[in-house]
Amino acid sequence: MPIGCFGGRTLTRIVCRLASSVAVAWAYSRAHSAGVSRLRSLASVGPGDWPTMSAHTYPDAPALRTPDGVALTMRGLEDRASRLASALRAAGIAPGERIAILGTDSVGYAVTLFASLKLGTIGAPLNYRLAAAELAALTALADPAVLVLESRYAHLFDDLRAAAPNLRLVLTLDRPLSGVASVEEFTDAHDPPGQASLPAATSDDDVLLWMLTSGTTGTPRVVAQTQRMIKANTAKGVLEQGFQPRECLYAGTPLFHVSGMGWLYYAISRGAALMLLPQFDATAVLGCLRSGVVTRCLLVPSMVVALLDHPDVGPVPALRSIAYGGSAMPPELVRRLHDTFGCDLYNTFGAGTEGGGQTILRPADHRAAFAGRPHLLGSIGRPMFGVDLRLCDADGNEVGVGTVGEIRTRSDTVMSGYVGNPELTATKVVDGWIRSGDMARRDDEGYLYLAGRVDDMILRGGENIFPAEIENVLVDHPTVAEAAVVGLPDQRWGQIVVAAVVAGPGAVPDPDELRAHCRSRLAGYKTPARVVVVATLPKNASGKTVRAQLAATLAVTA
Template identity: 45%
Template sequence: MTRISLGESITMTARNKPDAPSFLFPDGGQHTFAQTNARVNRLVSALRAQGIGRGDRLAVFSLDSHRYVEIVLAALKLGAVYVPLNYRLRRGEIDTLVARAAPVAFCYDVRYTDLLAGLPDAHPSIKLFLAMNGDEPEYEALLATGTEAEPPVVASDEHVIGLAFTSGTTGLPKAVLQSQRMMKAIVTEQVVEYRMRPDDVRYAAAPTFHITGICQLLMCVAYGTPSLILPQFDPRTTLDFLAADRLTAVFLVPTMISTVLALPDVHDHTYDRLRLMYYGASAMSPNLLRRAMDTFRCDFLNAFGAGTEAGLQAVLTPEDHRAALDGRPELLGSIGKPAFGVALRIVDEDLNEVPTGEVGEIATRSDMVMDGYLEMPEETERALRGGWFRAGDLGYLGENGYLYLAGRKKDMIVRGGENIFPIEIESVLAEHPAVAQAAVVGVADEHWSEVVRAWVTLRDGATATAEELAGHCAQRLAKFKVPAEFRFVDALPTNASGKILKRELRTWN
């Protein structure tokens, strides 16, 4: 049976809406869908002339740009495998991942030229080492050698088209095998759950190297709506586009929302065109969420998932958010109900379903689940045992049928035999008016085995003491959950997706 390939999405949209904008740029420029498709076809032709085709791997190490998306679309048309790399990596980490992926092409941002010096010599698999930007971009020179003829369809749903490394840093890096079936399902899922409309203009602040970022760009390409592309998230530029009524929907992680809300003129605008702000990647405190809802006065949606490995898993819809404001505030602590086409269970170590209200591991089945990990059969079997994907996220189902997150399995703190879930303490700390962000970790203790340490950043101009925050927690939490230690810092460590890096916090004193 002949199926539509994901690479054809730009082809079909370019035919249906040739003059409609595909990408908007912060300097006021734009590309149309016809321009984008022509550039992608030229790249496909040029790469084929270099001997690159189906199954070959193309690594990208760059900030976000239209060229990044063109490389991914070209890989999809080639049936090649794109390998997105986190641009925050150090050289040793890059070498490790490149050795694992063995790409034939490596496309990079010239700002990282010194960091990447000698990379092709160290990795013989690299045949094409391509600068994407600069004064005379090699990328554009390569594009000029190609033709705009539409290439034949070569990718099938069972083919692996993406090889993405998980954010974990312990042990051998896990490379996730992402099939076309998986990526198509994620794009379709987002069109449904993220409430796409023909008049949309969207911005997703997730970096393109992350599956959340690239799939939202592919979603807009497939649906035929423009996307704003910024090299990196910038709160000032984001607010300017929102205030100018140039965006209808934005995806931001909670730390980004908090940063935008901290801008001095955020309350000076009405945001008439903004209809949806959706968030994910980490939990958002009810206090921050209420501030955002009061400021932007649009619909909100919480998207929860294990994107790199399993796509979207649960959604707290705009209707749920409105219900919370109408007398059901407990819903703001939830991550919603299973997403469209997702089977979800809360299970124990033996995959037995646990009773309502009991904490267990979140397990899902859907077409958005990965094919496994590259050359790691034991890790694959553990994650996909019994046909159910498990990422180590803990949660429980309330009597109301909504899913509540209890943190990561590896983040759970065991103090004197009592299990403590950091997210519960973090939510309480976030309710304090002086607290901007909080992250809780366990630290070794001779008597208790582990005790709770809270890392806290304060809002601009605010003050708070450890004693004050401990008293705030003691009024709302059992005594054993109250942090034994507080550490005040100017900023918490985050990755490019905005997630707080607890593994780093565990190394801080």
């Protein structure tokens, strides 16, 4: 239609609207080209927004608990995290800079994590179980602008500061130290008390966490986790385990660990609370369970043993579920767990820091196992929601049912890569699929059964042997609490199978009896040539057996 057909006012309105649209489009284009689109930032919901959303819906619901009671409500957590983020921003701390955190689990630790998520800085949790030299090496890798540490680790301050040339701010999680303010003091000085809410200005491609690990090889690595990965991991866990608002969760793994941190995210995103204990203590955990406050918990096998062997253990009616994982758990221990607590059980398995959760054995699977399908207790379950899983040979070809292959998965929970190490990243993530290094076989129902790690495989006379299969048989013997199997050099066979076992309470394992036990359930070539009884197995800071160290010890004692 010709312009002249419009009335003057109509034409003016059209021109103004067009001009306005062009201006908005230009402004959006300019912001988008700079990578800081405000429109996109406001539309994107990040994990830093989870306290905000839960505070809107459940303002007075508990967010963080301790055995003494409610430490922070949802509204309180949102206020504290927003004010700390504002204070850090006022002090010149910018998105993308690192905030290293060293401490046991505490309210201040959780607040600092969410403040970092809101600000768009990169949280870099440090494993307090590591030696001073290891912590200094990881701090150097993180190169933080901010160091937040618990006062009990003050003796490490000088070494950590020397390892971080760009460090500009140091805070404590609890009481102030000489010349070092606490998080609470720092927050009050820059952002006085008062209800505050700071939306997270982050996008799904932003890296929000550097998970620092020394690994079983001792080689430090920095795993970059994006907002997308954190959100996908959290959504997957909430969906699979069915967490509900106003529940209370407890994770035996610490906040510096991907699973402990994950349970914090599960809780706050869902409007539930997290029970905080400085470190795992069987008596304290049983007290929390018996109080009826904790409804869900996550435990690794050693924690399960500590709880089941505790003199005060017994049924806990309020407990809805227990998730276990971290390392293989003997079927008989799973049965004891079920017989004692009677709640739903989940066996969760994954590539953790690099790949997130991969498989899960659900409560229905456990019930089927107890009802006459006991082999399922040896399974790590089937793929989790949103996970595409393959078992592949060394060339990347998918293997068939019953054949052992490496677990490879693709999902939104795969890491961005190893910081500063593209070569290692390229070997770990291939065409979007993460190579877990875990070997497993699949049955005709889709259940997966671990066989061990790629690097742990023993080659005896041309036969591939996976330690996990032998270890499961050994720990099924009543005298054995723990077992680890390694391959040692042999002139005739190339390698032979050697096992180390830790005695159960009051038991005295007999090596010949254990070898006969294995021979009755395994092929001859898989039966250990030697069984050695040891006081403990060498483990790293994450509680996993260091097989290289064990093999070196067993070689010397041969």
